[in-house]
Amino acid sequence: MYASAADLLRLLSVPAFAYGAYRDVETRRVPDLLWPPLLVLGLVCLGLEGWNALHAPGAFAFRAFALRSAVSVVIVGGLGAFFYVVPVGFGGADAKALVAISVLLPTYPAYYLDGFVLPHVPTAIRVFALTVLTNALILGMAYPLYLLVANALHGEIASVMAVGKRVPVADLPHEHGSLLEDRDGTRLSGGLDLDALRMYCRWRGVTLADLLCDPGLRDPATLPADPNDP
Incomplete structure (x- = not known):
């Protein structure tokens, strides 16, 4: 596997997010101690990536990095903080995870595996945290439709069939x-x-x-x- 030092360090967060997802599914509780180390790791990666962009050839490299990082941390991270303070369908752990991702993955990582590059399809803006947010919103909006169809197929017709299951x-x-x-x-x-x-x-x-x-x-x-x- 080939990747930048920052992207390799970001792989350390995968077990942490997997553990948080497991706890969320099993108990609907995620320990608060999970998030500070991820934020510290994100700041370290942000510093390494910023240093590389500052010394990269071409004047536009650092500007692009700074713009994408600002969009990620200010907009996506700000939305995560807002969702935490004002519950609008996001759980507390979901909001904290979004803030952590906004700092940890402001730009698209790149992993080269024997000629194959991940992520396979980056977006035009190349703000990874924004992609995570939009994907989460799309899946969240699709879930009531899934409940509606599943309940209808099982004959569970009720006024709450789009928000619950028997x-x-x-x-x-x-x-x-x-x-x-x-x-x-x-x-x-x-x-x-x-x-x-x-x-x-x-x-x-x-x-x-x-x-x-x-x-x-x-x-x-x-x-x-x-x-x-x-």
């Missing part, structure tokens, strides 16, 4: 998201956060089956004197 009650402790309807199909006002339900069960030291069988466990007067760590 889940067996027994599977609720292992699912993430919000409960939109009860088992009778009645719409729940505001939904029920399944992560909050899971934390409540851990806090009380009971199971979902216990809550279903004994409504008295939902009474605040029955809370234990020394609850568990949720």
Whole structure:
């Protein structure tokens, strides 16, 4: 494999992003400690790439690098910070990942593998973080369509068929998201956060089956004197 020193260093971030994706899928929680090292690595790569561009032949090399880096860090990174402060469909980890990517990959990396170059199709602007953002938005907008079609094919016709899927009650402790309807199909006002339900069960030291069988466990007067760590 042939690549610049900055691009080779950027490969160190791949296991970190893979771990963050795994934690996000499994627990919907990504440790905050994951992001500072990626930002530091991004700043180091940014410095190396800037130094190379400054000493590259031609006056336009550094200007192109500076412009692409500014678009990545200011626009894409700024959008990530905005999405973190003002939730608009982006989770907190998603927003932090976007900020990290804006610093870590402001320009397109290049990896040469026996005559084959990756990425295979760079964009005209050549701002890699912008490509990540647009791809994420396209996939995010396609997901409701997927849910709509999948639910229709399974005969699950409901007002929430574009934003949810039917889940067996027994599977609720292992699912993430919000409960939109009860088992009778009645719409729940505001939904029920399944992560909050899971934390409540851990806090009380009971199971979902216990809550279903004994409504008295939902009474605040029955809370234990020394609850568990949720």
